[in-house]
Amino acid sequence: MAETDRDDRVTQAYRALGGEEPPRALDATILAASRHRPARWRVPLSIAAVLVLAVGVTLRMLPPKPDAESVALAPQVIQTPRPAAPVAEVARAKADKAPAAPAPAQPAAARAPAALQSARRAETRAPAAPGSVQQTDTLAVEGAPRSAPAVAAPAAADAALREAANRAAEQEAAQPDAVAGAAAEPQVRDAAAASPAPSVLSAAKLPEPARTPEAWLERIAELRKQGREREAQESLAEFKKRYPDYKIPEALTR
Amino acid sequence: MLAYRQGNAGAFETLYARHKGPLFRFVLRAVKERALAEELYQEIWMRVIESRGRYAVQARFTTWLYTVAHNRLADHWRKRGLKLVDAAEADDPPAPRGFEPEARAEGRQALQRLAAALAALPSAQREAFLLHEEAGMTVGEIAAATGATEEAAKSRLRYAFAKLREVLDDG
Numbered sequence: 001m002a003e004t005d006r007d008d009r010v011t012q013a014y015r016a017l018g019g020e021e022p023p024r025a026l027d028a029t030i031l032a033a034s035r036h037r038p039a040r041w042r043v044p045l046s047i048a049a050v051l052v053l054a055v056g057v058t059l060r061m062l063p064p065k066p067d068a069e070s071v072a073l074a075p076q077v078i079q080t081p082r083p084a085a086p087v088a089e090v091a092r093a094k095a096d097k098a099p100a101a102p103a104p105a106q107p108a109a110a111r112a113p114a115a116l117q118s119a120r121r122a123e124t125r126a127p128a129a130p131g132s133v134q135q136t137d138t139l140a141v142e143g144a145p146r147s148a149p150a151v152a153a154p155a156a157a158d159a160a161l162r163e164a165a166n167r168a169a170e171q172e173a174a175q176p177d178a179v180a181g182a183a184a185e186p187q188v189r190d191a192a193a194a195s196p197a198p199s200v201l202s203a204a205k206l207p208e209p210a211r212t213p214e215a216w217l218e219r220i221a222e223l224r225k226q227g228r229e230r231e232a233q234e235s236l237a238e239f240k241k242r243y244p245d246y247k248i249p250e251a252l253t254r
Numbered sequence: 255m256l257a258y259r260q261g262n263a264g265a266f267e268t269l270y271a272r273h274k275g276p277l278f279r280f281v282l283r284a285v286k287e288r289a290l291a292e293e294l295y296q297e298i299w300m301r302v303i304e305s306r307g308r309y310a311v312q313a314r315f316t317t318w319l320y321t322v323a324h325n326r327l328a329d330h331w332r333k334r335g336l337k338l339v340d341a342a343e344a345d346d347p348p349a350p351r352g353f354e355p356e357a358r359a360e361g362r363q364a365l366q367r368l369a370a371a372l373a374a375l376p377s378a379q380r381e382a383f384l385l386h387e388e389a390g391m392t393v394g395e396i397a398a399a400t401g402a403t404e405e406a407a408k409s410r411l412r413y414a415f416a417k418l419r420e421v422l423d424d425g
Binding site: 007009010011013014016017019020021022023026027029030031033034035 | 258263266267270274275278279282292295296299300303364365368369372387415418419422
């Protein structure tokens, strides 16, 4: 018998063993599983949901942006004018010790360097806002001569100081004459004019209230009556520089 | 299978009806325990269902199906510390008591001897024989499904038939 025939015998015998089949319950389970298909949109939806969640969490973790109001307020808070005590004190001390400083109309090289430096430091502490600069310049130029040229900072000085000084000069030209003060006033005014930073100066801290030329001359006369001749002479000299065209009474010019 | 992959559930039912008996018998005669055979049989079909999206026509569906079955059985043997071998192994689990295939009227004893001999075959030879008889696979397809060379598949099949012939001749 050929091997093929013998193989057929094996095959037939094997077939005779019977054809076991899986139970019907198992068939039903498998067929039911084959019909269950996840919706096609579920996967993209799941991905989209995860992305939305991730973005939301990330945004919540970011630091909050400062709103426009707080940003706008911040410079104003910083730029609030500060008392000019240091500059005023320096100027007052100078007035007590030294003779009159050069007139504010003089070039920047004649300015009191200490006052300029103090003003510069004060400006660094509280940078000026345009509005306050204008206001302070108005106070600073009271008593200054009408035709006084703009205050000029040294060439090497801060550009901001120069600009503020120029604005002060413009204010001077537009302002009416201010009353000159006592001998201490030029010192203070010099410091104030040289330190255009408004944060340095304030009206309340000026050594003497603003005076007209007439009041200044009255003050000079008063000094003479009190026997304070030297102070009267210094003040008169300062007055002449400030108001070169002003007709001084003869009694005071002797 | 391609139709099923595209969403035709009826295509799967057709495939299942065609292959459920041979596959069940293949698994049953490989593990010799009915409860275990039903469990493994269900797992094999679950893998087929889950793989429908990745199914690509590289061979006959029959070859692919029995490749899945072979891999599942290999996992089963591995968990038991066994592996498919060509030679008879001492640790090849014997057929449990009460395992008696359905027998025809004529040659009941011969059939019983054949069933016992089939159960006693080395697992690799038994597998090759069952793939040939139940799935109708050629030597090349048997090699592809089992991950063996054609020479190894041919050898296993020859030895399986030889031993079963002896049992029938002795009958």
